[in-house]
Amino acid sequence: MRVGLLLALSLLALPLAAPVSAQSAAPDCSSAPNTLAMNACYKARHDAADAMLNERYRTLMARLGTEDQARLRDAQRAWVAFRDKQCAFETASHTTGSIYPVLVTTCLTELTQARTATFEHYLNCPSGDTSCVPLTQAGAQPAPSLSPAPAPSPTAAPDNAPCRQSAGTAKAQLYVQQCTEVSPATHPPCNAQNACGLIIDEIKRGCAMIGARAPAFCASYK
Numbered sequence: 001m002r003v004g005l006l007l008a009l010s011l012l013a014l015p016l017a018a019p020v021s022a023q024s025a026a027p028d029c030s031s032a033p034n035t036l037a038m039n040a041c042y043k044a045r046h047d048a049a050d051a052m053l054n055e056r057y058r059t060l061m062a063r064l065g066t067e068d069q070a071r072l073r074d075a076q077r078a079w080v081a082f083r084d085k086q087c088a089f090e091t092a093s094h095t096t097g098s099i100y101p102v103l104v105t106t107c108l109t110e111l112t113q114a115r116t117a118t119f120e121h122y123l124n125c126p127s128g129d130t131s132c133v134p135l136t137q138a139g140a141q142p143a144p145s146l147s148p149a150p151a152p153s154p155t156a157a158p159d160n161a162p163c164r165q166s167a168g169t170a171k172a173q174l175y176v177q178q179c180t181e182v183s184p185a186t187h188p189p190c191n192a193q194n195a196c197g198l199i200i201d202e203i204k205r206g207c208a209m210i211g212a213r214a215p216a217f218c219a220s221y222k
Contacts, residue, residue, distance in 0.1 A: 028041075029041035029042055029045065035098055038102060039101045039102060039105070042101075042102050042105040042106065042109070043105055045105070045109055046105050046108050046109040046112065046187060049109045049112040049113050049116065050112055050187070052113075052116050053112050053113075053115055053116045053119070054193060054194065056116050056119035056120060056123070057072075057076060057119060057160070058160055059119075059123060060072065060119050060122055060123055061073075061160040062160075063123070063135040063136050064133070064134075064135065064136070065134065065136065068133060068134065069160065073160065073195075073197065073198075076198070077197075077198060077201050079115060080185075080189055080198070080202070081205070083108065083111045083112070083115075084184075084185040084187075084188075086107070086111065087104055087107035087108050087111065088104075090103075090107050091103045091104050091107060105187075108187050122135070123135070160195050161195065162192060162193045162194065162195070163175060163176075163192050163193075163194060163195060163196035163199055164192040164193065166195070166196055167196050169192075172192040172196070173192065175190075175192075175196060175199045175200065175203065176190050176191065176192050176199065178203050178215075178217055179199050179200075179202050179203050179206070181206075181215060182203060182206030182207050182209075182210060182214065182215065182218065183202050183203070183205070183206045184205075184206055184209055185202070188202050188206075189202050190202065200221065203218075203221055204221045204222075207221055207222075
């Protein structure tokens with residue numbers, strides 16, 4: 001069990017450690033008057049950390065080549081599954097206690113902040129560091145072409161675009177509803193601000209885990 005969870009057991013009122021860039025967006029839970037308010041406050045801290053992660057993810061995706069975008073997309077989907085299983089493992093011995101929701105949210109927030117720090121490292125990687133990934137130059141103009149480039153499709157959207165943008169509000173809401181219904185995760189990526197692919201992957205994962213008792217809509221995701 002990580003140090004953060006041990007601290008949460010005895011010092012629930014203390015604010016979580018967070019990357020400098022995310023601290024201003026995280027609420028202070030030290031004055032929460034009761035367990036219900038504390039749970040809500042720690043959830044708000046996680047939501048703030050998750051929003052920061054999504055922003056860094058989109059920024060990084062925009063500066064990667066096509067092949068590296070696909071690799072990062074796969075890595076992020078695997079990370080979401082790892083995060084949920086890791087936190088389930090770390091908090092398993094406290095599932096019957098009133099502290100359990102705070103422990104789970106603390107774990108999720110810490111892992112999310114660590115992932116955000118990784119993305120920030122990629123975006124500001126010093127020259128010569130072997131952990132850097134190749135980025136395109138931000139704001140760089142493409143080289144002139146001898147023939148005019150084809151006009152972009154008016155409905156096209158990048159794979160990492162928010163689902164609400166790429167699929168439309170109605171379709172995105174349907175994905176979110178279905179994702180929420182079947183996802184086994186404590187804090188699943190069932191959010192229209194996430195990419196549709198990430199939400200659909202979570203639907204497929206949830207449907208597969210439910211098996212024969214899965215809702216009828218799961219058949220369309222096989």
